[in-house]
Amino acid sequence: MAVIKTENLTYIYGEGTPFEKKAVDDVSLEIYEGEMVGVIGHTGSGKSTLIQHFNGLLKPSAGSVYIDGEKLWEDKARLREIRFKVGLVFQYPEYQLFEETCYKDIAFGPKNMGLDEAETDRRIRETAQMVGLKSELLDKSPFELSGGQKRRVAIAGVMAMKPKVLILDEPASGLDPKGREQILSLLKEYHQATKSTVMIVSHSMEDVARYADRILVMNKSKLFCLDTTEKVFHRSEELSSMGLSVPQITRVFNRLKIMGVIPERDVYTTPYALKLVLGELGKE
Amino acid sequence: MIKDITIGQYFPGISPVHRMDPRVKIILTAVFIVMLFVADSIWGLIVGAAFTLVSFMISRIPLKLMFKSLKPILPIIIFTGVLNLFFIKSGDVYFHWKIFTITSEGVRTAIFMAVRIICLIIGTSLLTYTTSPIDLTDAIERLLSPLKKIKVPVHELAMMMTIALRFIPTLIEETDKIMSAQKARGADMETGSLMKRAKALIPILVPLFVSSFRRAEELALAMECRCYHGGEGRTRMKQLRMTVLDGYACFYTAAFFACVIAVNILI
Secondary structure, X not given: OEEEEEEEEEEEEOOOOOXXXXXXEEEEEEEEOOOEEEEEEOOOOOHHHHHOOOOOOOOOOEEEEEEOOEEOOOOHHHHHHHHHHEEEEOOXXXXXXXXXXXXXXXXXXXXXXXXXXXXXXXXXXXXXXXXXXXXXXXXXXXXXXXXXXXXXXXXXXXHOOOOOEEEEEOOOOOOOHHHHXXXXXXXXXXXXXXXXXXXXXXXXXXXXXXXXXXXXXXXXXXXXXXXXXHHHHHOHHHHHHOOOOOOHHHHHHHHHHHOOOOOOOOOOOHHHHHHHHHHHHHHO | OHXXXXXXXXXXXOOHHHHOOHHHHHHHHHHHHHXXXXXXXXXXXXXXXXXXXXXXXXXXXXXXXXXXXXXXXHHHHHHHHHHHHHHOOOOOEEEEEOOEEEEHHHHHHHHHHHHHHXXXXXXXXXXXXXXXXXXXXXXXXXXXXXXXXXXXXHHHHHHHHHHHHHHHHHHHHHHHXXXXXXXXXXXXXXXXXXXXXXXXXXXXXXXXXXXXXXXXXXXXXXXXXXXXXXXXXXXXXXXXOOOHHHHHHHHHHHHHHHHHHHHHHHO
């Protein structure tokens, strides 16, 4: 069963004012349990607005959202439960840290859920380990940590609620290449360990190609496609016509195919490319 | 959503009133206020009201906005009206019951004061409707600049005001974002006792303060990088310039003022 489903979802900013703008236009999609989905799209294409509907932060102007088969906004009191089910990590989440210690900050979500002390403690230690925070850091103030560590604390704060779906808006933006790599691979590990659904909004085609099972492409407020990675990157001409690109390695191999050097065309990760090239060399 | 709150009430446009020099606008608004208080008969006040209405027409601001600006002060108008109606005891008695007396003088003063307050509000809100907050602070700075002689930090005050105005939308956006983020972690801001709700604000206020300080530091650094060192010898990209238009505006106001004085003398 689809864990997230939308039907003709439309959202208009500033409805009824001269500044009216359609941010999400007639989007119908289904996200299945246990998937890792990458969300890509140009700046202002409606990605962030779309994901804020999945945990009831925004109310659709038209259409509906179902989480686990339950229609949102039918009963406003249920929204809080939904937010524990669908964890949303905003862009630059380190700016929302507020407690004196990292421990207390991670505890904010579980406490709001009404969990008891022992369970909260267990979850904090578990998620801290998952995001690679050393236990001695838990008693430090989040404001003393480095940018990358702060981000881990913030992500742990959402993970500790053990949501069925974890959605992250640009979790790796503003980090150095090493930090990016670490954050993304810890998300992959989290995905594999918990078997939960993970959605990652990203600008980097390379990252999406490496980590996602399926890719959701937004273009000018509309859903362009939601399909497997191979199929999405197969449409490289269409993607580049809307200002998006395919991974660099895919571009290289597309060109190689045109030149007739290598038969394969759908290459989108470096490890796979390496294997392919080594295979070709082996033949000779 | 919190974003919908309008800050200031500037209504962009290209009417002659919009294009006037903001300094002249402020001075003429002051003259207008004096005019309303100089008028001491109904006829004088009608001239003042006509001035307000004609100015409003010229500015091409929707009439709806004029009523909107009146709404918050409606209770004050009614309150002063009622007070004047019952507590002025001179003139012919129209109505008498126990301690309540309505006299001709009372009715006259009640209407007079109500019209005066309404004109006052409409006239002054015309200034804020047609002038952007930044132009307004610019003009205030220039008008107050003589005070520099007595060591009032006019430029600094104006700069602070400009920066504050500039960052209001940014802060609103930031607050919105932090609120959403905390709501996503299950923060509950809408239910519970007053104490509980006040406590629920901590997760929003702390990050907001932290980011404001960070922003302030960054801004200070950026200003220093561009060699900002206070108002001494500083020139402006957008010079305030008086044009023929301002001359017309002064003439127009003076004409109405003269009318009011003439009415006062004649009637």
